[in-house]
Amino acid sequence: MSRLHVAPFAGLLVLLLAGCATTSTPPRPLVPQGDDCLALFEQVDQRIEAAGVADAGYARIEGYPYLRSDRFSASFASEISDMDTFWEWVGYLRANEDEARDIELRNLGLDRQTASSTLIDLRGCGAWLRSWELDDKAFREHLLSVVTPPHEYSTVARTLGLYPLAKPFLNRGVREYQEEVLAEYAKPLDSLEAKGELVLWKARVSDEYAYETVDLSRKPRDRLGRIGMLGSEVIQMAQYHAPQLWIDTADDYDLPGQPTVGGGTPGVNVRKPVVYYLPGYTRFGGRNLLQISYFVWFDRHQSGDSAEGPLDGVIWRVTFDERGQPLMHDTIHACGCYHFAYPVRDMRRREVPDDRETMLFPQAQVPEGQITVRLKSGTHAVQRVLAADQARAAGGREYELQPYDELLLLPLPEGGTRSLFGPDGLVAGTERGERFWLWPSGVRSAGAMRQWGRHATTFVGQTHFDDPFLFETVLVAPPFEGPALAADPHAAEIPLMR
Structure with a gap:
């Protein structure tokens, strides 16, 4: 294939990739024992993905494994004007994550005691990371910019x-x-x-x-x-x-x-x-x-x-x-x-x-x-x-x-x-x-x-x-x-x- 034929198609791919690009996540705030919590979320997510039991009802938010959104919750992102409302809104996103995570763990086939203790650990880590990370202004503002679920069109x-x-x-x-x-x-x-x-x-x-x-x-x-x-x-x-x-x-x-x-x-x-x-x-x-x-x-x-x-x-x-x-x-x-x-x-x-x-x-x-x-x-x-x-x-x-x-x-x-x-x-x-x-x-x-x-x-x-x-x-x-x-x-x- 000649360069003359390659160039237009290459340009098309660049445009498509640019349309999928998102704002880069700012540096993650330092959290005591935060790395351990993030590692727990990653390990559990890998097991859920390997088993094919990930729940698609709520949208995961890249960089925020302890939060999930839907279109109603995301609709408030541009309207939040005070911290009390912000934390109430974050509680909504946390509840979405907890609900979806419970479904995933139950479908993972874990015994009841293991599933329950894993969910408790994840909830504790989610509350811990939320309190520390979202106290950071840049990390908080980035969340508001990326919370909207992706559209359902290719x-x-x-x-x-x-x-x-x-x-x-x-x-x-x-x-x-x-x-x-x-x-x-x-x-x-x-x-x-x-x-x-x-x-x-x-x-x-x-x-x-x-x-x-x-x-x-x-x-x-x-x-x-x-x-x-x-x-x-x-x-x-x-x-x-x-x-x-x-x-x-x-x-x-x-x-x-x-x-x-x-x-x-x-x-x-x-x-x-x-x-x-x-x-x-x-x-x-x-x-x-x-x-x-x-x-x-x-x-x-x-x-x-x-x-x-x-x-x-x-x-x-x-x-x-x-x-x-x-x-x-x-x-x-x-x-x-x-x-x-x-x-x-x-x-x-x-x-x-x-x-x-x-x-x-x-x-x-x-x-x-x-x-x-x-x-x-x-x-x-x-x-x-x-x-x-x-x-x-x-x-x-x-x-x-x-x-x-x-x-x-x-x-x-x-x-x-x-x-x-x-x-x-x-x-x-x-x-x-x-x-x-x-x-x-x-x-x-x-x-x-x-x-x-x-x-x-x-x-x-x-x-x-x-x-x-x-x-x-x-x-x-x-x-x-x-x-x-x-x-x-x-x-x-x-x-x-x-």
Whole structure:
């Protein structure tokens, strides 16, 4: 190959590498016994990596092995103006690390005593390093600059896939699909095709918790606006607002269940009908609003096209106003695809460029309160959002609610546990044929099932389902009741819903 041909490609590689570069870490502050603690983190990380059990839900922060971030926590980095708020924020990052580390150690297969003592040692080292290292101004400021998790799009794929040239074709495909969805929603409800029996699934209700919503306006908040809620109140909210699932059931692949691991091809155990829930936050209209996401898993996506394959998942999310009433519903499949939004209250749409892909608003009127979600057979596409009492079904069944962390600790046939998701955040074996022709979009393995925090939701632009400002980009927040909720410095005395 001549120099004339090498030079342009070499220049391209330089640009790609430059785009991946990050600010260099300043000299690490001297910490008594700090080297021993850093060595412990490194040793444990090496074992976790070798075993393939690293958790991808929270982002590791290079240079800070005792902290992990997510997009909500990272969104405060440019807003912290005093040390009290800074240390509270660091506590959030520490809690992320502790949660992920506990999952990793349990999946590592250590005996209970070893896992417990290792976790205690790591927590002690994390608290020690945090107190000393982050007292250093340069090290502290560097943390604020690198805390944002990486995006879920491959710059290399977009560059080599000639993304600017592919963009019009990607946009056209998105528009054609969205037009088909709108046409389907324009049909009367009773005209929707049913391939099998319509089965109505409801969450099993526990008498331990009040069957009503929680008035969030009465709850204290910390300096980051996180809500002081008891664990029982989170469960109460999750139980009361869990969607009814009205599923066209033609075969076992339309039955919700518990995902299975360790047996080759991923699937679900339909003898254990489970829906998983995960609390979180969004930032909308200057407020931090509670969200609860529900995860429903099916044995396969049966569509007869390039999206078909083993394991399918639907994520249904409820965003609450300050009184604990649903403000917005939205949904994606567990691949990050098919982002539909259903505002309960009227909200003005923002103008967006014609060449930018956004979530779709397929239904004009959305009922308040508890709802029923109609799902299509095979593809499990959301076809309607109805009031809870509107569904009529030949059969009724119950599903059990479980916390999302159970997906990270699924039982192995030979004993022990393993996460549904790999260290890359994807579910191995769920690759789809569509990944080949959607490669120029930069979405890694488009169509594959993925872990929370790893959902890219658009093929044009860069959008993430867990972006705390996601709604702000397309909607103007409605007026909220009462004054803005101020931070409560005493909220730390109440268990915080992170």
